[in-house]
Amino acid sequence: MTTDLEKREKQEVSTTAAEKLDHSGPAYSPDVDIHLSDDQVTFVTDLPGVSRGDVQITVDESDTLIIRAKNSHQAMEGLVACQFRIGNYYRAFQLSDDYDKDKVSATLENGLLIVNVPMKESEKPKKIQINA
Amino acid sequence: MFWNSDLLNEMDRLRREMNGLFTHYGRPSEPTTFPLVNIYENDDAITVTAELPGFSKDKVNITFSDGLMTISGKREPVAAVKDMSIVRKERSEGDFEKTLQVPTKIKQDEIHASFSNGILTITLPKADEVKPKTIAIEAK
Numbered sequence: 001m002t003t004d005l006e007k008r009e010k011q012e013v014s015t016t017a018a019e020k021l022d023h024s025g026p027a028y029s030p031d032v033d034i035h036l037s038d039d040q041v042t043f044v045t046d047l048p049g050v051s052r053g054d055v056q057i058t059v060d061e062s063d064t065l066i067i068r069a070k071n072s073h074q075a076m077e078g079l080v081a082c083q084f085r086i087g088n089y090y091r092a093f094q095l096s097d098d099y100d101k102d103k104v105s106a107t108l109e110n111g112l113l114i115v116n117v118p119m120k121e122s123e124k125p126k127k128i129q130i131n132a
Numbered sequence: 133m134f135w136n137s138d139l140l141n142e143m144d145r146l147r148r149e150m151n152g153l154f155t156h157y158g159r160p161s162e163p164t165t166f167p168l169v170n171i172y173e174n175d176d177a178i179t180v181t182a183e184l185p186g187f188s189k190d191k192v193n194i195t196f197s198d199g200l201m202t203i204s205g206k207r208e209p210v211a212a213v214k215d216m217s218i219v220r221k222e223r224s225e226g227d228f229e230k231t232l233q234v235p236t237k238i239k240q241d242e243i244h245a246s247f248s249n250g251i252l253t254i255t256l257p258k259a260d261e262v263k264p265k266t267i268a269i270e271a272k
Contacts, residue, residue, distance in 0.1 A: 005165070005166040005207065005224050005225075005226045005227060005228040006163040006164065006165060006166060006224060007163060007164060007165070007166040007167060007168050007183075007224065008163040008164075009168060031222040031223045032220065032222055032223070033210075033213070033218065033220060033221050033222060033223050034218070034219045034220035035213040035216035035217065035218055035219065036216055036217050036218075036219050037215070037216040037217070042212065042213050042216060044210050044212075044213060044223065046183075046185040046186070046223055046250075047185060047249075047250070048183040048184070048185040048249065048250040048251050049183075049248075049249055049250065049251050050249055050250075051249050072249070073181075073248070073249065073251050075170070075172075076172045076179060077172070077174065078172045078173045078174045079170060079171070079172055080171050080172065080173045081169070081170065081171040082170050082171075083164060083168040083169050083170060084168040084169075084170060084183050086170075109186075110185065110186055110187060110188055110247070110249065110250045111184075111185035111186065111249045111250020111251065112185045112186035112210070112250060114210065114212055114213075
């Protein structure tokens with residue numbers, strides 16, 4: 001059986017971005033899928049090794065959504081083959097004005113983070129009734 | 133016990149996998165088969181860890197036969213976003229199968245696997261005959 005599923009090792013985050021991390025050590029850019037609907041945007045992020053409570057999601061004054069996470073998975077002694085590096089995670093996204101940064105919600109399960117940002121009520125598409 | 137490109141080999145895409153493992157150590161490498169693994173070895177056991185975020189233990193199969201360990205499964209699309217349009221796709225989905233050759237005798241009945249926050253850890257205890265032995269020197 002052949003398989004098409006491939007995986008590229010995550011990139012290290014540049015020093016300037018990593019400096020904003022609260023945790024020490026190198027930080028990596030996790031894989032993210034972004035999904036859009038009429039009323040919200042959803043970020044699906046791979047955070048292997050991260051426990052609930054170790055993720056910090058903020059929206060700063062310039063509407064940048066920032067995901068920071070502390071990896072609690074520990075390397076062991078006697079590494080003989082290495083395909084992934086272990087470190088904290090950092091990723092940032094610019095949100096447009098249309099999104100309500102006060103209503104960000106998120107769940108983390110089995111190292112998969114799902115962040116929802118709803119559109120502002122005023123930006124949501126409106127259904128217009130057609131009168132008979 | 134040495135792990136080298138003859139002993140530790142991915143059954144498919146051998147050469148690329150080996151290049152990724154041994155020449156790009158510590159740097160972003162060529163894409164390799166999912167999931168990414170780290171392998172550790174001590175006197176007692178070989179431990180394989182794999183990044184499988186979003187998976188629960190019943191969604192991954194592990195088999196061991198004739199010195200080959202296979203991790204397989206299917207990465208399903210995330211249900212919460214199934215009706216939404218995709219604007220960026222970095223996480224791949226679909227069937228996966230990854231086989232590693234384990235270059236030492238293993239106590240097959242004592243292979244143990246656990247899942248924690250999307251990281252799979254498989255412990256393969258070494259057979260007693262391949263463990264290092266300390267030879268006592270008798271006093272005369």
